[in-house]
Amino acid sequence: xxxxxxxxxxxxxxxxxxxxxxxxxxxxxxxxxxxxxxxxxxxxxxxxxxxxxxxxxxxxxxxxxxxxxxxxxxxxxxxxxxxxxxxxxxxxxxxxxxxxxxxxxxxxxxxxxxxxxxxxxxxxxxxxxxxxxxxxxxxxxxxxxxxxxxxxxxxxxxxxxxxxxxxxxxxxxxxxxxxxxxxxxxxxxxxxxxxxxxxxxxxxxxxxxxxxxxxxxxxxxxxxxxxxxxxxxxxxxxxxxxxxxxxxxxxxxxxxxxxxxxxxxxxxxxxxxxxxxxxxxxxxxxxxxxxxxxxxxxxxxxxxxxxxxxxxxxxxxxxxxxxxxxxxxxxxxxxxxxxxxxxxxxxxxxxxxxxxxxxxxxxxx
Ligand SMILES: Cc1cc2nc3c(=O)[nH]c(=O)nc-3n(C[C@H](O)[C@H](O)[C@H](O)COP(=O)(O)OP(=O)(O)OC[C@H]3O[C@@H](n4cnc5c(N)ncnc54)[C@H](O)[C@@H]3O)c2cc1C
Numbered sequence: 001x002x003x004x005x006x007x008x009x010x011x012x013x014x015x016x017x018x019x020x021x022x023x024x025x026x027x028x029x030x031x032x033x034x035x036x037x038x039x040x041x042x043x044x045x046x047x048x049x050x051x052x053x054x055x056x057x058x059x060x061x062x063x064x065x066x067x068x069x070x071x072x073x074x075x076x077x078x079x080x081x082x083x084x085x086x087x088x089x090x091x092x093x094x095x096x097x098x099x100x101x102x103x104x105x106x107x108x109x110x111x112x113x114x115x116x117x118x119x120x121x122x123x124x125x126x127x128x129x130x131x132x133x134x135x136x137x138x139x140x141x142x143x144x145x146x147x148x149x150x151x152x153x154x155x156x157x158x159x160x161x162x163x164x165x166x167x168x169x170x171x172x173x174x175x176x177x178x179x180x181x182x183x184x185x186x187x188x189x190x191x192x193x194x195x196x197x198x199x200x201x202x203x204x205x206x207x208x209x210x211x212x213x214x215x216x217x218x219x220x221x222x223x224x225x226x227x228x229x230x231x232x233x234x235x236x237x238x239x240x241x242x243x244x245x246x247x248x249x250x251x252x253x254x255x256x257x258x259x260x261x262x263x264x265x266x267x268x269x270x271x272x273x274x275x276x277x278x279x280x281x282x283x284x285x286x287x288x289x290x291x292x293x294x295x296x297x298x299x300x301x302x303x304x305x306x307x308x309x310x311x312x313x314x315x316x317x318x319x320x321x322x323x324x325x326x327x328x329x330x331x332x333x334x335x336x337x338x339x340x341x342x343x344x345x346x347x348x349x350x351x352x353x354x355x356x357x358x359x360x361x362x363x364x365x
Contacts, residue, residue: 023072023081026064028131028244030252031332032072032361035062035081043086044104044192048159048166051190054080055161062361063190065106066132068244069140069254071356073363074332084135089115092195100154100197105135109142117226121198122205123152125229126212129243131255135191139183140357141176145233146208150176154197158189166192178292179259179357204229212236241319249327256322257339258295258354265289267352274350275301295354296321302349304342314338332363339365 018039023032036059041047047063054061060079064070086106093100099121103112113128126147127137136142137149138156153176156169167189175182183189199205203223207213213220215232224232237243241250263271268291272280278301282294300306300321309315313330315338317323324338343354343365356365 023064023067023076026081026083027067027070027072028252029067029071029254029326029332029335030328031074031326031330031335032070033074033076033332035077036079038081038083040083040085041106044157044159047082047084047086047105047190047192050080050082051159051161052164061161061187063187065136066108068131069136069358070361071254071332071335071358071363072361075362077362084133086135086192088193093197096200098197098199100195102193102195103134104193105133105191107134108132109134109137113230116196116198117230120200120202120226122201122203122226123147123198124149124196125204125226126207126209126233128230128233129237131244134194138174138176138181138191138194139359140179141181143179145212145236147205148176149194149196150174150181151205152196152198153194155195156191157193157195158183158191161188161190178262185359202226239319241317241323241325250317250319250323250325252327253317253323253325254358256295256357257324258299258322258343259357260284260292260295261298261352261354262286262290262292263352265291268293271350271352293352298346298350298352298354299342302342302346304345309338316342336363336365 020038022034024030039050041050051061062077062081063084064081065084084106086104088104089107089112090102091099092102109130109132112134113124117125126145130142130144138153141148141150153171156174158169159166202225204226206221206223207218208220210220212232215236216224218224241248242255245251281297284292304316306316306321307318314326314334317325324335346352346354
């Protein structure tokens with residue numbers, strides 16, 4: 001089962017670079033100006049070779065896979081865009097309890113999740129329905145419904161553009177953090193494949209996310225059959241417009257546009273004081289003392305409710321306050337103007353600065 005349209009369907013076949021008029025067809029927002037050149041890399045060797053050739057010509061390179069976490073400026077990209085379309089999933093190690101699977105960077109992420117569920121491998125089932133490629137999951141330590149890839153990634157094979165070497169990185173080398181890693185906001189390393197160490201089990205890992213536990217009718221900490229976890233996650237996500245669906249304009253987005261702000265104790269107290277009668281935001285305290293606060297709540301309570309802006313070409317999703325959507329006929333400048341209005345409105349109301357989750361290419365907030 002693959003609930004996610006394969007973005008590679010629009011990609012040209014491997015070979016000579018082309019110069020399309022815009023990158024909109026390669027991003028889930030359907031926004032972005034033209035690249036100077038665009039090339040499809042069908043395997044890791046082609047990815048590395050195309051980057052080496054661009055370096056020889058002194059051309060900037062943008063690595064693009066599913067285009068589901070990028071905002072590309074209206075001026076496009078003044079260099080080579082490499083579309084990562086490598087494929088392959090194979091077992092590289094196993095023992096009585098675990099199986100380590102190596103996944104090519106261009107493999108559609110949700111196809112891989114479906115494969116693990118069918119194969120009785122536990123560890124990524126709650127990440128069902130997330131668009132994009134397997135190779136992009138380490139970039140922002142993709143996470144949802146109580147799981148994140150940092151828990152199962154055992155190694156990342158990456159090409160280092162500075163040293164011109166291919167390296168095998170350990171999880172510690174990857175510097176995983178909340179929606180971040182050493183890869184995000186740096187184009188030095190290009191992910192060629194990712195190893196996931198999964199547990200042989202017909203059951204999910206313990207369900208940590210309260211909303212998912214409620215949907216499954218279990219207590220947090222319980223385990224459920226893998227397929228049941230996947231079905232419940234896909235249903236919850238679809239209800240929020242968080243599964244790509246060409247027929248649903250609420251899914252023409254990058255998912256969450258802002259990360260949940262992480263506040264120290266003093267900043268959190270200041271927020272509570274400013275929130276006053278509006279109430280307390282949903283918050284997730286960390287043992288280290290910092291508190292992660294719901295960005296969706298802050299946006300909503302600052303007056304930017306679901307559907308805000310829906311008479312124009314860009315608007316807040318009608319299903320989820322955190323998703324900024326392109327309704328058609330808009331530009332990246334329109335989208336960023338809406339994002340700025342929301343960021344500034346939240347800051348004025350609550351004194352908290354929201355930061356974008358997607359990577360901004362040739363544009364800024
Ligand atoms: C509807 C919707 C729901 C979403 N839900 C979630 C969610 O629940 N949780 C979550 O974490 N994210 C979510 N996202 C964001 C996004 O799907 C993920 O971040 C995904 O991993 C991006 O994959 P991609 O292949 O589309 O990356 P792209 O958008 O193509 O690239 C994103 C960034 O990664 C870089 N990159 C991509 N591939 C490589 C590579 N092989 N090597 C080096 N750099 C690379 C790009 O240069 C760019 O900087 C959602 C997005 C949408 C549209």
